[in-house]
Amino acid sequence: QQNTFREKTSRLLVAFLQRPRASIANMIRRISALASSRLVPSLAPTRLIGRRYTTPAAEQKVTFTFVNKDGSTKQISEPVGTNLLEAAHRNDVDLEGACEASLACSTCHVYLEDKFYAKLPEPTDEENDMLDLAFELKENSRLGCQVKLEPGLEGMVVRLPPATRNMAVDGYKPPKH
Numbered sequence: 001q002q003n004t005f006r007e008k009t010s011r012l013l014v015a016f017l018q019r020p021r022a023s024i025a026n027m028i029r030r031i032s033a034l035a036s037s038r039l040v041p042s043l044a045p046t047r048l049i050g051r052r053y054t055t056p057a058a059e060q061k062v063t064f065t066f067v068n069k070d071g072s073t074k075q076i077s078e079p080v081g082t083n084l085l086e087a088a089h090r091n092d093v094d095l096e097g098a099c100e101a102s103l104a105c106s107t108c109h110v111y112l113e114d115k116f117y118a119k120l121p122e123p124t125d126e127e128n129d130m131l132d133l134a135f136e137l138k139e140n141s142r143l144g145c146q147v148k149l150e151p152g153l154e155g156m157v158v159r160l161p162p163a164t165r166n167m168a169v170d171g172y173k174p175p176k177h
Helices: 002-018 026-034 084-090 124-132
Strands: 047-049 050-052 061-067 075-081 109-114 141-143 158-160
Touching: 075 084, 124 141
Parallel strands: 061 158
Antiparallel strands: 047 050, 061 075, 109 141, 109 158
């Protein structure tokens, strides 16, 4: 297994040197992917926590549920660090996000369960300013683009409000990014 890894790494380096336009970042990404593959599990990135090894946070997933406006539910699993807006778009949940997570609207407004709301950092002043514009604001309201998934949010239920306030065009749904 080690020889196979060395051979593939050598081929990647030779290919890189033969193509001057190839980027170093691309070469590093390809070698990292090779090292993380099942071909060489001993080189996969791990981190020692206590006395056990764990995979990096990006590989850990959080499973949670979206409750749509019509009451239907969709359980999804997304990597730690993903925000709720990205998770919704990747899983065909009707969460708008008109400003593309730039904190310039409130169309990704969601309701969180109180026990999970308490686990998150307090909303910033900018988020609170946008939440003031949200339709049917509640104590447990947050902007989906500002809620990043973490292991403590496993099992969370995220409810979509009955409507959003898009000041650009009422009823318009932007295409997926």
